[in-house]
Amino acid sequence: MSGRVNLKFATAILAGAMVFAGTAAFAQDVTGNPEAGEKVFKKCKACHDLDGKNKVGPHLDGVFGRTAGSVEDFQKKYSDGLKEAGANGLVWNAETLAQYLPSPKDMIDGSKMTFKLTKPDEIENVIAYLAEHSEDD
Numbered sequence: 001m002s003g004r005v006n007l008k009f010a011t012a013i014l015a016g017a018m019v020f021a022g023t024a025a026f027a028q029d030v031t032g033n034p035e036a037g038e039k040v041f042k043k044c045k046a047c048h049d050l051d052g053k054n055k056v057g058p059h060l061d062g063v064f065g066r067t068a069g070s071v072e073d074f075q076k077k078y079s080d081g082l083k084e085a086g087a088n089g090l091v092w093n094a095e096t097l098a099q100y101l102p103s104p105k106d107m108i109d110g111s112k113m114t115f116k117l118t119k120p121d122e123i124e125n126v127i128a129y130l131a132e133h134s135e136d137d
Contacts, residue, residue, distance in 0.1 A: 067091055098123055
């Protein structure tokens, strides 16, 4: 681990620090369409799922409010950069995901995620979909 933190990462840390305790609060800050996000999530399903089971990437149910790099049974697969980001306080929310999804490797040095969502509407919609899967039932 380099100990180097880039400006984008520092911004994500600050955004993560503003997270509220309850997951229902996360959905209030989301502007996308969850139904459209479900369709976008099909692009993510090669590596992620929403059933509590990990694939190539960690499961994403309950991702809002989760510290980056903290899925317990995925620890050995996370990049050092993602684990370091979590140790430094990065928490996933609408703002941090909106920053991460278009260019994961730019936000977190050494990220293993190579897929990018680049269309703003797709990013907003998939975030809304993930927010629905992060709310308390």
